[in-house]
Structures are given as structure tokens and as C-alpha cells.
Amino acid sequence: MVMEEVLKNLQSTAELLAAVQTDLVRQWDTQTLDRAFQWALYCQLLYARFNNKKTIRSIMEKHLQTTNESLRATFPGHMDVSFGDLSRCQHLLLTRLLKNPVLPRTHLKVLVGSLSPMEAHENEPEDSKGHVEQLIACRSASRVLTAMPVRTNASPGVDAEFQGRLAEVQGRLLMETLDALFGGGGEAHAAHELLDEMLQRCEEEDHVVLVIASALRRNINTPAATASRGFILNWLQQNEQLLQNMCLHVPLDHIMSHVKENLEFRARYCVVLKRWASDMTFDIDEGEWVPTGTTAGVSFQKLTNHFAALVETSPLLREEVEKELNALKMADGDFDVEGLSVWGDLLEVLSK
Structure with a gap:
């Protein structure tokens, strides 16, 4: 491999990473997108090959510095590319593409897919899907994750x-x-x-x-x-x-699996449920418990669904929960009249 050719290719890739932050991506087609990922992968291979060769690495670092100076003059706001960045060059490319507001939506769908980057449409080039699939498997996916x-x-x-x-x-x-x-x-x-x-x-x-x-x-x-x-x-x-x-967003069956497996999570989850309940007030006109501003979106029905799922996980947990709810009801005056104690009304529902 001739070093002059390597440096030329390295410069071309740095120029590519600068270009993807501009309006130039409006003109890209899927083949251009695929070639861009191929160049990025090439630079990752360069990093793997020359990272531990101090002399060659030094030459490449100096060439990148010169290239960055030139790019800063051509592309305002250019973000320098260091030799260390080459190890995650595909991630830099994907990150900058996703952050560019003019990226065509068709390209966004290729990169994001219908449900995951590994699910693409029949007419999309296989190489593009393959490159994104490699990205997902790589540790530095955090760079993509936080930039989306x-x-x-x-x-x-x-x-x-x-x-x-x-x-x-x-x-x-x-x-x-x-x-x-x-x-x-x-x-x-x-x-x-x-x-x-x-x-x-x-x-x-x-x-x-x-x-x-x-x-x-x-x-x-x-x-x-x-x-x-x-x-x-x-x-x-x-x-x-x-x-x-x-x-509020995770399905109850998934929450219950975490409750069973993680005692610390169970304890914190119970605190959450008690916070939801304590922040409710009884609406006389509606004849039901309603959430305050701090727990918007948590209806009394949703609250009872959570408690019902919780006590069904084990007889011992049911006993513990009912014991605590009884104690809270007693602290409210131990009334059996609907609307006077959210704890009492919760117990009433759970007992049915």
C-alpha cells in the first residue's frame, strides 16, 4: 500500500465527513450513501492497521491536521477529524447525517428503517443495510444514540x-x-x-x-x-x-417481570405507586379520585391496575402490600366511606 495513496484517501474521507454537514447531501442517491459508508469503513481499517505504528501514525496525524485547516476555510463550522476518530468513522458519518436537517427523508428511512436499522425495504441496496447493521453491533454506538x-x-x-x-x-x-x-x-x-x-x-x-x-x-x-x-x-x-x-409507558407485564427479578426496583416501584395515590384528590362532582397536576395521566383506574398486578406476583407480596395499605388507611382515620381515603378505596377494589 503506497503511503501517498493512503494519505489521499484519508483526505478524501475527511472531506466527505465535512460535506455531509452541508446542503450537498440533498444531491445524494442511495449509491452515494453506500459509497460513503464504504469509505468510512476503509478509514476504520486504516486505524486498525496503523494505530500501533508510531511513525506512520504520526504522518497520518499531520496530514489530517493540514486537511482540517483547509476544510475549516472551506466549510464554516467544520468539526476536525482526528486520527482517533478513524476508529469510529462510520459512526461519525451516521451521526453527522442524522443531525443534518436537510438529509432527504428517503435516506433517513434507509438508516432508521421501519422498526430497526436492520429492517429495510426490498429496493434498498444490501450494502447500506450491512453497514448500518455493523454499526449497531459496535461498542461506540453510543455516539449514534446520543446524536439522533x-x-x-x-x-x-x-x-x-x-x-x-x-x-x-x-x-x-x-x-x-x-x-x-x-x-x-x-x-x-x-x-x-x-x-x-x-x-x-x-x-x-x-x-x-x-x-x-x-x-x-x-x-x-x-x-x-x-x-x-x-x-x-x-x-x-x-x-x-x-x-x-x-x-406509565412500559407494559405492566414487563414491569412485573422486573419487580420479580429486582428487589431494589420493586421497592422504588412501590414508592412510585404510593406517590401516585397520595397525590390524588376525590372529585365530589365526578364521584372519583383524580390526579393532581404532578401526576397528570395517572387515573385511579390505572393506579388500581398497577396495584392489582403487583399483588398478583406473589401471595407474600400481596400480604405485605395490603398490610401497608391498611396502615395508611388507619392513619387517614380508618373510615370505610368511599372518597375519604384513597388507601381504603384501593383496598376495597383489590379485595374484589
């Missing part, structure tokens, strides 16, 4: 559908990344940073909840997957509002 946009300027129906699909993709990416981390020996610190960064970068917390819910719905029982789910649940316990929102 939440677009709120589309029409309500289309936008809701797109956000749902996007959450499915991000949930899969999240679990794939965590599985890779824990499967490689348990990188708890890196996993914590990934989740925190995702929460900080996403403008809408509800979307983060959808991503978490999607991740937790994945039924894969490997040691790494179990560790990933446990880590997410522990992380949720540090953010009560996020945990409450997650409990």
Missing part, C-alpha cells in the same frame, strides 16, 4: 409515528451498546455516562422514556442482557420523575 435528533416540526401524526420508530431504534442501540460494555467485562462507569449523556442531550424527557421502555421490552436472556437491564433499572431509581414516566 428528536424532530418536532413534522405534522403530528407523522411525527408521532416517526418518534415511535426512532425510539425503537434507539432502544435497540442502547441495549446493544450496554450488552457490549457488560459483555466485555463490566464498564459501569462508561454505561452511566452513556445514559446521563442521552438524558442531557434529548430535549424531550418523554422521548427518553420511550427509548428506555423500548430497551427494557427486549426479551433476550444472556448474562450481558441481564446486566444491561439491571443497570438501566438501577439508573432509573436515581431519577424519580423519569422512573414514574417509565412506569
Whole structure:
């Protein structure tokens, strides 16, 4: 391999990564998209080959510095590409494509797919799907995960559908990344940073909840997957509002599986349910318990559904829950009149 040719190809790829942040992507077709990922993969191979060869690496680093200087003059706002970035070049490419607001929606569908990046349409080139599938399996998927946009300027129906699909993709990416981390020996610190960064970068917390819910719905029982789910649940316990929102979005059967497997999650989940109940007030005109502003979206029916599912998980847990509800009812005056104690009314429903 001639070094002059390598440096020329390296420069071309850096120019490509600069171009994808501009209006030039409007002119791309699917073949151009595929070739872009091939060039990115080529640079990852360069990194793997020359990372430990100090002399050659130094030459490539200097060439990249010169290229970056030229690109900054040509493309305002250009983000430099370092030699270390070559190890995740496909991720840089995908990240910059997804963050570009002028990216054609047809290309977005190729990258995101109907439910996951691995599901594409018959007319889409196989190579593009293959490159994205490789991205999902790679540890540095966190770079893609935290950069995926939440677009709120589309029409309500289309936008809701797109956000749902996007959450499915991000949930899969999240679990794939965590599985890779824990499967490689348990990188708890890196996993914590990934989740925190995702929460900080996403403008809408509800979307983060959808991503978490999607991740937790994945039924894969490997040691790494179990560790990933446990880590997410522990992380949720540090953010009560996020945990409450997650409990509203995740199906009850999935929540109950976590209740059975994770005692700490069970304890925090019970706290959430009691918070929902204590924030309710009885509406005399409607003749029912209604949520206050802090628990909007939690009806008394939803609350009883959660408690009913909880006590059905085991006779012992039913006994513990009913004992605590009785104690709370007594603290309210131990009245058996509907509407005087939410705890008493909960017990009445659970006893039927």
C-alpha cells in the first residue's frame, strides 16, 4: 500500500465527513450513501492497521491536521477529524447525517428503517443495510444514540409515528451498546455516562422514556442482557420523575417481570405507586379520585391496575402490600366511606 495513496484517501474521507454537514447531501442517491459508508469503513481499517505504528501514525496525524485547516476555510463550522476518530468513522458519518436537517427523508428511512436499522425495504441496496447493521453491533454506538435528533416540526401524526420508530431504534442501540460494555467485562462507569449523556442531550424527557421502555421490552436472556437491564433499572431509581414516566409507558407485564427479578426496583416501584395515590384528590362532582397536576395521566383506574398486578406476583407480596395499605388507611382515620381515603378505596377494589 503506497503511503501517498493512503494519505489521499484519508483526505478524501475527511472531506466527505465535512460535506455531509452541508446542503450537498440533498444531491445524494442511495449509491452515494453506500459509497460513503464504504469509505468510512476503509478509514476504520486504516486505524486498525496503523494505530500501533508510531511513525506512520504520526504522518497520518499531520496530514489530517493540514486537511482540517483547509476544510475549516472551506466549510464554516467544520468539526476536525482526528486520527482517533478513524476508529469510529462510520459512526461519525451516521451521526453527522442524522443531525443534518436537510438529509432527504428517503435516506433517513434507509438508516432508521421501519422498526430497526436492520429492517429495510426490498429496493434498498444490501450494502447500506450491512453497514448500518455493523454499526449497531459496535461498542461506540453510543455516539449514534446520543446524536439522533428528536424532530418536532413534522405534522403530528407523522411525527408521532416517526418518534415511535426512532425510539425503537434507539432502544435497540442502547441495549446493544450496554450488552457490549457488560459483555466485555463490566464498564459501569462508561454505561452511566452513556445514559446521563442521552438524558442531557434529548430535549424531550418523554422521548427518553420511550427509548428506555423500548430497551427494557427486549426479551433476550444472556448474562450481558441481564446486566444491561439491571443497570438501566438501577439508573432509573436515581431519577424519580423519569422512573414514574417509565412506569406509565412500559407494559405492566414487563414491569412485573422486573419487580420479580429486582428487589431494589420493586421497592422504588412501590414508592412510585404510593406517590401516585397520595397525590390524588376525590372529585365530589365526578364521584372519583383524580390526579393532581404532578401526576397528570395517572387515573385511579390505572393506579388500581398497577396495584392489582403487583399483588398478583406473589401471595407474600400481596400480604405485605395490603398490610401497608391498611396502615395508611388507619392513619387517614380508618373510615370505610368511599372518597375519604384513597388507601381504603384501593383496598376495597383489590379485595374484589
